[in-house]
Amino acid sequence: MGKLCRLSRNALRAVVLFCLLVPAVRPVFADGNEVDPDRLHIRAMWWFSLPSGSFKSSTADGGGSVDLHRDLGFGSYSTFTGNLDWRFARKHHLLIGVSPVNSSRTTTLTRTIEFQGQTYEVGAKVDTDFKSNIYSPGYQWDFIRRSQWYLGLGAQLNILDTDAKITGTVSANGQSATVQSSGARIAPIPAIGPRVRWFPMHNSRRLDFDGNVQGMYLFGYGDFWSGRAVADVALARRWSVTAGYQLGTRLNVHGETDQIGLRLTQKGPVAGVQTSW
Numbered sequence: 001m002g003k004l005c006r007l008s009r010n011a012l013r014a015v016v017l018f019c020l021l022v023p024a025v026r027p028v029f030a031d032g033n034e035v036d037p038d039r040l041h042i043r044a045m046w047w048f049s050l051p052s053g054s055f056k057s058s059t060a061d062g063g064g065s066v067d068l069h070r071d072l073g074f075g076s077y078s079t080f081t082g083n084l085d086w087r088f089a090r091k092h093h094l095l096i097g098v099s100p101v102n103s104s105r106t107t108t109l110t111r112t113i114e115f116q117g118q119t120y121e122v123g124a125k126v127d128t129d130f131k132s133n134i135y136s137p138g139y140q141w142d143f144i145r146r147s148q149w150y151l152g153l154g155a156q157l158n159i160l161d162t163d164a165k166i167t168g169t170v171s172a173n174g175q176s177a178t179v180q181s182s183g184a185r186i187a188p189i190p191a192i193g194p195r196v197r198w199f200p201m202h203n204s205r206r207l208d209f210d211g212n213v214q215g216m217y218l219f220g221y222g223d224f225w226s227g228r229a230v231a232d233v234a235l236a237r238r239w240s241v242t243a244g245y246q247l248g249t250r251l252n253v254h255g256e257t258d259q260i261g262l263r264l265t266q267k268g269p270v271a272g273v274q275t276s277w
Contacts, residue, residue, distance in 0.1 A: 033147050034145075034147055035147055035148055035199045035203060035204065035205050036197075036199065036205050036208070036276075038087075038276040038277055039086065039087045039088070039277065040084075040085070040086050040087070040276065040277040041084070041085040041274060041275075041276050042082070042083075042084050042085075042274065042275050042276075043082055043083050043230075043242060043272060043273070043274045044080070044082045044272050044273060044274075045080070045081050045082060045242065045246075045270040045271060045272030045273075046078060046079075046080065046270065046271055046272055047078070047079050047080060047081040047099070047246060047248070047268060047269075047270045048076055048077075048078055048268045048269050048270075049076065049077060049078075049079050049101060049248065049266050049267065049268045050075070050076045050266070050267055050268045051068055051074055051101070051103070051130075051132070051264065051265070051266050052068060052069055052264075052265045052266075053067075053068055053251075053262070053263040053264040053265050054066055054067045054068060054262075054263050054264075055068075055115075055162075055164050055183065055260050055261065055262055055263075055264070056260055056261035056262070056263075057114070057115050057116050057117070057183065057260060057261075065261075066113050066115050066164075066166070068130070068264075070110075070111075071107075071109065071110075071111065071113050072105055072107055072126070072128045072130075072166075073105050073107035074103060074105055074128075074130065076268065077103050079099075079100065079101050079102070079103075080099075080100060081097075081098070081099040081246060081248065081270060082097070082098055082099075082272075083095065083096065083097040083098070083136075084096040084097075085140075090142075090145070091141060091142040091143070091145055091152075092139070092140070092141060092142075093139065093140035093142070093152070093154075094137075094138075094139060095136070095137065095138040095139065095140055095154060095156060096136070096137050096138075097134070097135070097136035097137075097138075097156070098133075098134070098135055098136070099133070099134045099136075099248050099249075099266075100133045100134075101130075101131065101132045101133060101134075101248070101266060102129075102130070102131045102133075103129075103130050103131075104127065104128065104129045104130070105127075105128050105130075106125065106126070106127050106128075107125070107126060107128070108123065108124070108125050108126075109121070109122050109123060109124050109125075109126060109168075110122060115164075115166055115181050115183070116181035116182065116183050116260075117181065118166075118170055118179055118181040119170060120166065120168045120169075120170060121170070124168045124169050124170070125168060125169070126166055126167065126168030127166070127167045127168065128164070128165065128166050128167075129163075129164070129165045130163075130164050130165075131161070131162065131163040131164075132160065132161075132162045132163075132249070132264060132266065133160070133161045133162075134158055134159070134160055134161075134248065134249060135158075135159045135161075136156045136157065136158045136159070137156065137157055138154055138155055138156025138157060139154065139155055139156075140152045140153065140154035140155075140195060141153055141154075148198065148199045148200075148202070149196065149197060149198040149199065150196070150197055151194065151195070151196050152194065152195045152196075153192070153193070153194055153195075154192070154193060154194075154195050154212065154214060155190065155191070155192045156190070156191055156214060157188055157189075157190050158188070158189045158190070158191055158224060158226070158249075159186070159187075159188050159189075160185070160186065160187045160188075160189065160249070160251065161186050162184065162185045162186075162187075162260075162262060162264075163182065163183070163184040163185075164182065164183055164184075164260065165180060165181070165182040166180065166181050166182070167179070167180040183260035184260070185253070185260050185262060187253055187262075189216060189218070189224045189251075189253075190216055191214040191215055191216040191224055191225075191226065192214060192215070192216065193212060193213045193214030193215055193227075194212065194213065195210075195211070195212035196210075196211055196212075197209070197210045197211075198210075205234055206233065206234050207231065207232070207233055207234070208231070208232045209229070209230075209231050209232075210228075210229070210230050210231075210232065211227070211228065211229040211230070212227060212228060213225070213226070213227035214226050214227065218253070221253065221254055222251070222252040222253035222254055222262075223250075223251075223252050224249065224250070224251050224252075224253075225247065225249070225250040225251075226247055226248060226249055226250070227246070227247045228244060228245070228246040228247065228270070229244050229245055230242050230243060230244030230245075230246075230270065231243060231244060232274055238275055238276050238277060239273065239274070239275055240273065240274040240275075240276070241271075241272075241273055241274075242270075242271065242272055242273065242274050243269070243270065243271040243272075244269070244270055244271075245267070245268070245269050245270065246267065246268065246269075246270045247265075247266075247267045248266040248267060248268075249264060249265065249266050250264075250265045250267075251263070251264045251265070252264075
């Protein structure tokens with residue numbers, strides 16, 4: 001964990017340095033009259049998420065791996081995702097994103113699994129609670145900003161709060177008992193990537209397309225990717241409906257002595273509303 005924290009701090013320093021330097025770079029492209037002059041955009045969306053991947057015991061407990069689909073029967077479910085974009089200066093944005101993911105499943109095991117020092121035999125009925133919340137404060141600089149579109153570069157600190165609990169029956173010395181095993185991980189992972197927003201109708205904000213992708217490679221400790229592409233259709237001056245697709249996370253963080261390892265992907269369609277001021 002110490003090595004990963006040091007690596008995260010070094011990556012975070014690079015992100016902070018980037019945020020301090022890029023505003024000083026002179027834009028190459030001229031600005032025009034903007035179709036969208038609003039400073040604040042807030043999206044709130046329903047997310048039909050499909051989680052996949054696995055979580056792995058800490059190395060101190062044997063490093064057993066449990067698959068979300070094959071072992072625990074997790075499938076698609078509805079949750080919430082949202083973001084705030086405050087353009088506090090012409091080319092500078094403050095970003096805040098949140099994607100709380102919480103789900104529970106009861107399933108009968110089709111194979112024997114081991115997690116955090118406990119062994120659950122094939123045929124055992126287990127209850128699983130899985131949480132993977134993401135909070136993402138960040139900054140964006142628009143190095144190209146025209147009247148109908150802009151291209152920016154964003155840097156966000158993705159704070160992942162993940163917790164997995166398995167409750168079931170285990171057998172030892174001819175006796176059965178109900179036990180619970182759990183593992184948690186909080187990982188602050190910085191990520192950098194481009195964002196583009198385009199208003200295809202001349203001098204109109206009736207329709208726009210907004211897309212971004214961000215990522216960070218953590219060398220031998222894992223990697224993180226996220227992205228989203230949505231379309232907004234304005235219904236009134238300050239209200240729009242929005243729909244698209246979100247790759248909430250594609251995460252790989254190796255297990256360590258005191259924390260579980262993760263290989264997790266959360267993706268699916270999104271739909272909701274946007275308000276602008």
